[in-house]
Amino acid sequence: MNILVINGPNLNLLGIREPDLYGKEDYAALVALVEDTCAQEGIGVEVFQSNHEGAIVDKIQQALGTFDGIVINPAAYTHTSVAILDALKAVQIPAVEVHISDVSKREDFRQVSYARLACLKTYMGLGLDGYRQGILYLKEYLSSHR
Ligand code: DQA
Numbered sequence: 001m002n003i004l005v006i007n008g009p010n011l012n013l014l015g016i017r018e019p020d021l022y023g024k025e026d027y028a029a030l031v032a033l034v035e036d037t038c039a040q041e042g043i044g045v046e047v048f049q050s051n052h053e054g055a056i057v058d059k060i061q062q063a064l065g066t067f068d069g070i071v072i073n074p075a076a077y078t079h080t081s082v083a084i085l086d087a088l089k090a091v092q093i094p095a096v097e098v099h100i101s102d103v104s105k106r107e108d109f110r111q112v113s114y115a116r117l118a119c120l121k122t123y124m125g126l127g128l129d130g131y132r133q134g135i136l137y138l139k140e141y142l143s144s145h146r
Pocket of ligand 1: 075
């Protein structure tokens with residue numbers, strides 16, 4: 001089982017960026033948590049981050065035939081990107097949406113998620129642990145849908 005973890009814009013600045021919202025742990029800590037979780041669960045993983053919408057669309061397209069599942073935090077593109085939604089729909093790879101903060105309790109413009117329309121489940125407000133939970137859910141889902 002191989003999964004792709006995608007992080008959108010500004011998530012590379014974790015630790016520096018609004019720590020009250022996103023925590024004090026940096027991006028390297030997020031990558032380590034994802035890699036450790038996957039190693040423990042016997043899952044192959046690639047972690048990808050980009051600040052560019054088109055690069056994220058390219059990565060989702062390239063996942064076809066290589067990855068069995070996707071965990072995605074599209075960051076700000078969550079609320080704007082029909083292109084990322086369409087890419088997820090196009091490849092039909094089971095996907096889970098993760099947000100570090102609880103977007104449901106934030107500004108009105110964060111209440112829309114395009115990506116969610118192509119995702120099986122959303123984890124939000126759990127900090128970095130949302131990624132771990134998303135990976136475990138995806139493993140369970142993929143194991144029972146083979
Ligand atoms: C975020 C929430 C988004 O609204 C925001 O634009 C982000 C991060 C989160 O992980 O909580 O960049 O996706």
